[in-house]
Amino acid sequence: MTRKALGFSFLTDVDLGNHNAGEGGSQLADLKKYGNRPYISGQAYRRAMKEALREQIDDPQKANCSSRYSCGEIEECLICDIFGYMNTDEFDANDDETPQVKRPAPLRVSKLLGQYERPKTTDMILQEDQSEAADNRIGYREIAQNVYHGGVMLDVSAVGRREETTGDESEDHDEIFNRQFNDKIDSETRANRVNALVHSVRSASNLAGQARHMADFMPDLVVGATLPEYNQRIQNALNLDTETETLVIPQLEHVIADITALNGDVWIAGTENPDVIGNWKDVLAAADDAGAEVTESVTGCFNAVANHAVDPPADARN
Numbered sequence: 234m235t236r237k238a239l240g241f242s243f244l245t246d247v248d249l250g251n252h253n254a255g256e257g258g259s260q261l262a263d264l265k266k267y268g269n270r271p272y273i274s275g276q277a278y279r280r281a282m283k284e285a286l287r288e289q290i291d292d293p294q295k296a297n298c299s300s301r302y303s304c305g306e307i308e309e310c311l312i313c314d315i316f317g318y319m320n321t322d323e324f325d326a327n328d329d330e331t332p333q334v335k336r337p338a339p340l341r342v343s344k345l346l347g348q349y350e351r352p353k354t355t356d357m358i359l360q361e362d363q364s365e366a367a368d369n370r371i372g373y374r375e376i377a378q379n380v381y382h383g384g385v386m387l388d389v390s391a392v393g394r395r396e397e398t399t400g401d402e403s404e405d406h407d408e409i410f411n412r413q414f415n416d417k418i419d420s421e422t423r424a425n426r427v428n429a430l431v432h433s434v435r436s437a438s439n440l441a442g443q444a445r446h447m448a449d450f451m452p453d454l455v456v457g458a459t460l461p462e463y464n465q466r467i468q469n470a471l472n473l474d475t476e477t478e479t480l481v482i483p484q485l486e487h488v489i490a491d492i493t494a495l496n497g498d499v500w501i502a503g504t505e506n507p508d509v510i511g512n513w514k515d516v517l518a519a520a521d522d523a524g525a526e527v528t529e530s531v532t533g534c535f536n537a538v539a540n541h542a543v544d545p546p547a548d549a550r551n
Contacts, residue, residue: 236459239427239542240386240467241434241535243452244348246508251356255473262374270347271355271377271438278383279342281440281450283312307336307395308417309390314393315340315430325359340390340430341465347379348428348473352373380509384468387432389542392426393418424543431539435532450467453506454529456520457538460497467492479512482519491521499525499543504532508509 253273254262258270264271287296296311303318304310317338356374438450453516456470470488472481489499501520505513521527528534 236461236542237390238386238388238460238463239431239538240380240384240460240465241452241455241457241538242384242467244380244382244471244473244509245345245384245450245452245454246379246380247450248448249354249376250385250446251374251376252448256375260370260372262372264353264375264377267346269350269380270354271353271381272347273345273381273383274343274392275344277440278345278437279340281437282340282342282348283316284439286311286315286429286435288436289429289432295341305490306335307393311426311429315387315426336395337391339388341386341388342382343468345381345383347377348382349379349478351377351379353377370425373401378516378519382471382473384465386468387427387430387464387542389423389427390463393423422500428539431535431542435535436464453509453529454480454501454503454516456488456499456501456525457534458492458497458499459538460492460495461544462495464495466495469528478510480510480516482512482516485516486519486521486523487501489525493524500528500534500537501525501530502531504531 237339251264253265253541266272283296286292290296290311295309297312298312298318299302299473303313303320305313306317307314307318313336315338317336317340319335325425353375356375356376357376358372384440391414391524396412396414398413415502435451438448440448440450445548456467458467466488470485472484473479474481492499499520501517503513503517507513510516517527526537
């Protein structure tokens with residue numbers, strides 16, 4: 234049984250900072266907030282993942298596209314392949330020799346939402362201007378510490394494959410009567426791309442404000458899964474009781490049961506950071522009893538998912 238999808242749901246404790254500024258004035262970088270909780274947009278997190286992916290690639294031309302200027306050559310470009318594109322001005326939809334106008338991204342990324350109602354403060358920074366006529370100005374930046382929840386899904390079967398459809402051109406509608414996926418890369422290249430993407434999820438850190446300070450975005454609690462079909466069930470695995478600052482264990486157990494019932498596999502790992510949840514041992518024990526494999530480290534959890542997704546064990550293959 235081949236694995237067609239992989240996904241992660243995670244909690245990460247992030248130090249005091251403003252990691253994705255909102256719409257503040259010229260001298261105020263305010264927090265993006267949902268209610269009184271900070272959040273990091275999915276777009277900002279995708280950008281951080283792109284930067285982490287680029288750092289792993291020896292040839293920068295294979296990961297050099299931006300969302301505005303995309304080459305569309307998924308055979309060579311990891312950014313266009315994994316993150317997708319829509320370049321209606323660049324490509325000719327009627328020319329079979331050029332890339333398709335758009336590509337749905339095999340990758341899906343959620344926003345990172347702060348889980349706890351915690352205080353925020355304002356950091357005063359000096360905005361230096363080297364010109365003789367200008368004065369140095371004081372800037373202000375809202376900052377906060379929180380535990381963020383996020384999720385990532387990858388349609389493994391779509392990596393390095395281009396979907397081609399045909400319809401009945403004689404009719405006045407766009408009904409598709411044939412759909413097929415054509416390989417543009419070999420299986421080894423696909424495996425390397427999936428591994429690189431998983432490592433970029435683990436290592437993503439280049440978010441807003443990181444030019445001046447650093448913050449650890451590596452998850453403190455992560456649940457990963459591989460599935461023989463694409464669904465996003467893993468994203469509901471981690472739910473916090475914010476009053477007791479504990480993880481809701483029955484929900485985690487039920488999600489693991491759903492995924493294993495689909496013949497999927499689940500891994501879980503944590504750093505036992507007391508600022509994240511207060512019931513670490515109970516969570517890991519319950520996940521183990523429900524059918525998840527508890528790995529010794531967060532890194533080990535990411536590696537297990539990547540290795541299983543691209544190279545399933547012999548007893549899991551058709």
